[in-house]
Amino acid sequence: MSEKLGEDFFHRDALIVARELAGKIVVRKFENGEVSKIRITETEAYCGEEDKGCHASKGRTPRTELLYGRPGIIYVYLCYGMHWLMNVITGEDGHPEGVLLRAGENFNGPARLTKALGVDKRFNGLSICDNDEIWIEDDGKKFDIFTAPRVGIDYAGEEWKNKPWRFIIRT
DNA sequence: TTAGTGATATCC
């Protein structure tokens, strides 16, 4: 009883989507026909220009342009020259918010996730509900979620870096 | 703890 998540799911506040995305399944179909499913264990919400932790807070640029786009768009960001981090855009069209997929079962760390999924910049700009290589499913299982401050955004300042906008499932 | 890595933004 797995259900593929559609655009409606992402067309909500990033905080809600991030919370509900924790515990869902990312499905990746490779070119050779192999399919891998990975449970999302950790997400983070990034909410708008006023959120200093969000890329869009520094202004609209070609890179952050995607954040302003339609919900369900995959935003792949290259960090430190070797790591791909994967986000999904949420909320209203024109409002820069999204959810970072921070970890999956069997690994820790956002770059491990994309590595395992074979995600790279080819996926940047794709809609996660409108392609046959990667999507997210709800298998109906429920998890206890706990929150924590986001990591890696010390530059955002006390006010923003302490927001409990990181969602982790209890396993 | 530190090196490695490359796209992006920002400063000439």
Add this chain to the structure above:
DNA sequence: GATATCACTAAA
């Protein structure tokens, strides 16, 4: 054109 920065990982 150049350089400073960055939501990280792996190796030690």
